[in-house]
Amino acid sequence: MDSRSNSAGRVLVTGSRGFTGRYVCEELAAAGYDVIPTAMTSSPDSIVLDIASPEACRDVIEAHQPDYIVHLAAISFVAHAQTEAFYRVNAIGTSNLLQACHDVGHIPKKILVASSANVYGNTAGGELFEDQRIQPVNHYGASKAAMEYMAATWFDKLPLIITRPFNYTGRGQALQFLVPKIVDHFRQRQPRIELGNLDVMRDFSDVRTVAHAYRALLEGSATAEVVHICSGVPYALRDVVSTLEKLAGYEIEITVNPAFVRANEVKVLVGSPEKLSRLVPGLVRPTFEETLRWMYEE
Template identity: 65%
Template sequence: MASPSKKAAPRALITGARGFTGHYLSETLRQAGVGVMGASVHPDVDAADDIPLDVTDLEQCRRVIDEQRPDYIAHLAAISYVAHADELAFYRVNVLGTLNLLQACADVGHEPAKILIASSANVYGNACEGVIEESQQPQPVNHYAASKVAMEYMVRTWFDRLPIIVTRPFNYTGVGQPEHFLVPKIVSHFKRGERSIELGNLDVTRDFSDVRTVASIYAALLDGPACGETVNVCSGEPFSLRDIIAVVERLAGYSIEVHVNPAFVRPNEVRMLVGATRKLESLVPGLERPAFEETLRWMYAG
């Protein structure tokens, strides 16, 4: 009598897999025994699991979904730099690219166990001060945020057809994040021993998470039962720019001179973004997070 065959390991398709978040999510899923297929516009030709995919091309989306039939889809591909010069690209990639991915699933008759779509806490804009619940009405103040709001409303029309969960990540950081983002810029200045730094508005306050925590949350949501939901991905803890500088000064053992460059001050800057964690903690119970100072220590040592 033949021994029963082993069930094949689940597989996940990650769009934007070569990006900052995609790298950490790929590693987290692999460690959990999930096969990862990374889809990106410019894949690594030497990586067997990298797949070329331009989400703005519906035919490419159909082909990839039909050929791969992934158990999970994590849609991370997006234009995410708020100051990106091509304003139309926000809508082509963030809205139409997401629509193409969902439409491709429907067109080829494939329903994954879960589709996670990353939106952004930037959708809240300057809507309110204090802790922001998911029920807060979006009030975007830039094209990046507006494109994410449009994407969210479009995605909701698919909630009754596909098992989707939408995440609104607040700020997060870690080793490998590009230096045009705020925290890596600050940390890199200290690592190089520079004595001064040019920054924008010093009074902004943000909710920061560790990218490794975000990857763990995404993995848990992909494997969990929740769908048709929108959830903040956040720490619930506010940190000002001055707080971050003070921590890294302690790590580096010296103080840095900060110059405010008016060119770095956005006229529509979101002053305070801090997320409510209640819904997240109900969907991902027992979530463990490093203290933000530990994240900064990891980045400074990395």
Template identity: 60%
Template sequence: MSSFHANQPIRTLVTGASGFTGRYLVDNLLGRGHTVIETVAGRNELETPTRLRLDITSPDACRRVIETARPDYIVHLAAISFVGHNDPLDFYRVNVIGTLNLLEACAAVGHTPRKLLIASSANVYGNVTSDAIDETFPVTPVNHYAASKAAMETMVRTWFDRLPIVIVRPFNYTGRGQASNFLVPKIVEHFARREPAIELGNIDVARDFSDVRYVANAYEALLDSGVASETVNVCTGTPYTLREILSAASDLTGHELEIQVNPAFVRQTDVKMLAGSPAKLRSLVPKVDAIPFMDTLRWMLAA
């Protein structure tokens, strides 16, 4: 960095900043001395120098935000991510067109940030049974959420020659503050409240669960690195079954839960084993250490 800019704080624009992942990443960036400009979706939200209203589906709104913020870095986390969302078109309006609007806004106002980090999802791999899915696996989405992310990635790749972009594909991750309709928070809450029983689907499916703090650290490190024009898995490579998680939570709390398998929660398309290979992530940002899942569980139970 030239001495001319030495006393200018780094400006980082984060869309979806108030979401589960955004809150942890924003804390990290503020801790590193970044000026973080958060975007908020609501029409009635008050704007401040570090909070800007943004309807990502509006090209004009995207241009205004990029022109106003002129950020050094952009982290694009805003998306419709609830797979059961009722209007399929919204996935494409927000996840594909919204992302395109952001890239086109940079071009329209003549602003090239140092790096754009765009969040996709490991859901793009679809129903692949493997304990080491790497970035060369084919993309075979099986729902609108995953299909919208896959389409978004395809579109973003056409911008690799114009903007310094990294696409991240996080696998499952969890932590304090995640909504209780997700599996691990649901399990943690049942143990914390010492409930007598829990209703779950297939408890023998295995997933690669990361800690949200590790995910935020990985995003921050990739922003800071020289990496561009790459697609990177964010995962640990260590799968756990729900049965193992239940057993560990029981050991940690000394509480026994009766497990009731609800057939309504058992999906025929459930992938038995889904774990990613973090080899590429580790080669690109070797200093980012995964957080062992048992530590994550302990941290969540202590909340």
């Protein structure tokens, strides 16, 4: 049976086996879409796509003719050791994917490209809006900024929307990321934990909210837009620890490890959800405490 005839559309998802990708694929499948998951390596659940290869991008777009594309594939760990990889994957890889659509003459109904709030760098002082000047302070942020500038050159040729997600978390996120690391220590009832700057403040969302927002933005009419994916509520690292102490019923000993304090640490990062709320009314948003409870009780 041809799944095109009875689905909401065919969606190509890059980075489908990553933390975000798994939730986005589930969200899309539950909504009736025919999901085409891709990943760097072969598996029974996805097709192989190395976005660093222009030829591979053209072959996949031509073969599958997706109605929509959700582009999530990226190097996302800020402390990743290989500087060159940030630009090869995050910027050039995205360029290859968009160019491939043009080269094979296939224009999807919507392409969603995930950027990052790290493009703002050390900007602080109230909520950040989408027209805020971007000034990244690390290679991850710089590679995403380069990607955004490149993607914007396609606004008049492809129905493209760029998302800037702020921090988000949930079950299944790798322990190298901060919130899962803290949650894991409490789940194992560890007596102590080593952390960096306890006063860093972040805008946290639930990964399920992010997946819902991505689907809704695909279905909406907005194009040639940059949209924050955020809650608008800042939380200090101390707040995360305090909430988990209440959930776990004990206090943990915190040691500040200077090795975990980056010289170019972004101190405060909180976004305005105004545009997102306008484009996606009724977006389901668990509280951060509900998200932490969900992770802790896994």
